[in-house]
Amino acid sequence: MAFTIGCYRYDTTRALFDRTDVTVKTAATLPEIFERTVRDHEFDVAELGLTFYLRLLESGLPYVALPIFPNRVFRHSCVFVNKRSGITGPGDLVDRTIGEFGTYGQDSGVWAKGILMDEHGFAPARNRWVIGGLDRPAAPFGFVPHPHPDDVPVTTSDRALGDLLVTGEIDALFSANVPQCVLDGAPEVGRLFPDFEPLERDYHRRTGIFPIMHAMVIRRELLDAADEVYRLFTAALSSAADGYRRDRRLYQVPTMVPWMNALVERNEAQFGADWWPYGVSANRATLETYLRYHYEQGLSSRLWAVEEVFALPDT
Known part of the structure; x- marks a missing residue:
């Protein structure tokens, strides 16, 4: 056929x-x-x-x-932070404003949040979530529903999330792709887990999971x-x-x-x-x-x- x-x-x-x-x-x-x-x-x-x-x-x-x-893709590497936000580890992701590309709960975000919830006590409801485009302004994906729990505050932005991360208007960003500001070496931003490969390899050895x-x-x-x-x-x-x-x-x-x-x-x-x-x-x-x-x-x-x-x- x-x-x-x-x-x-x-x-x-x-x-x-x-x-x-x-x-x-x-x-x-x-x-x-x-x-x-x-x-x-x-x-x-x-x-x-x-x-x-x-x-x-x-x-x-x-x-x-x-x-x-x-x-x-292993997803310890997909959480980016503003270095001036005071976030030095998962325990600092409390009462923060966090961006996410395209929708609340993109596949990369589902995995990253889930791993942080299982292993570090992360609670999405203790943060404010902002949805938008990554490197240029974009509306949330218009071809799917956008569910989220009532106790999780979610808003949208008409500005690029990468720009908001650089200025500190969001403290962190969950993204399937690496933001251009990170690729450009902007000194204001970095990863939550800078040395992510050993963590991801250890996660795989312990769980047998290669995230889909x-x-x-x-x-x-x-x-x-x-x-x-x-x-x-x-x-x-x-x-x-x-x-x-x-x-x-x-x-x-x-x-x-x-x-x-x-x-x-x-x-x-x-x-x-x-x-x-x-x-x-x-x-x-x-x-x-x-x-x-x-x-x-x-x-x-x-x-x-x-x-x-x-x-x-x-x-």
Whole structure:
């Protein structure tokens, strides 16, 4: 069957773009793919942020999620602070004004808040939340609902959150992307966890969780083809993994990133052969944790079970 697929061009999906039996489209940013999926139903199979999918699940979204996870990122690194705010650790995130890109509870924010709640006693209701664009003014995403608990104060800003962080008008920022002010080396801003890699590696060793941001969804009327789609994406993932394994002999020079080979060897030691497993069984703990966070943060009306959310539950 010839599918139209909408997804970002990751190393794990790159092989799909070279196939002739499917049509693969992408966009400059991921929210563009999400919006074209939700508003226009443009694709047969599409990448969609987990929180966007869950928010729309009860309202009859004509797509069903598959346990294919093209985007996974550890999120200790996604909390940025104004250095003059007095925030030197998680315990200082109390009675603060905090920005979040696009919506209260973007996938990166769901994970970061959840980890801080579990491990540092963080309480979102003890802060004021401001939603807006990251590096330029932007309204909250208009293609999804924006739930939040009544006791969590949420407002919107017509100014860029990165600018507000530099001036100290917000104390902290939860963001899926690195703000331009950080990339530019603005002295006023930094990360809550400057040395985040050891923390994220320790978190993974203790919990087994590699946070999932997005899943692929398929039109409900095409569910009979879900196994075929799963095989397509698994083959593309395997192509990427095989490339990294082959390139160990060449010190990963196809990327020309210094010390990339050392990074691949460290990851191989920590993750084993399968860095990005698909399927429910290999990801159950991660998925159940995310569904719990989504419910605890007031973004779901009830606690969803994994089997209610994903097709192919036996994978």
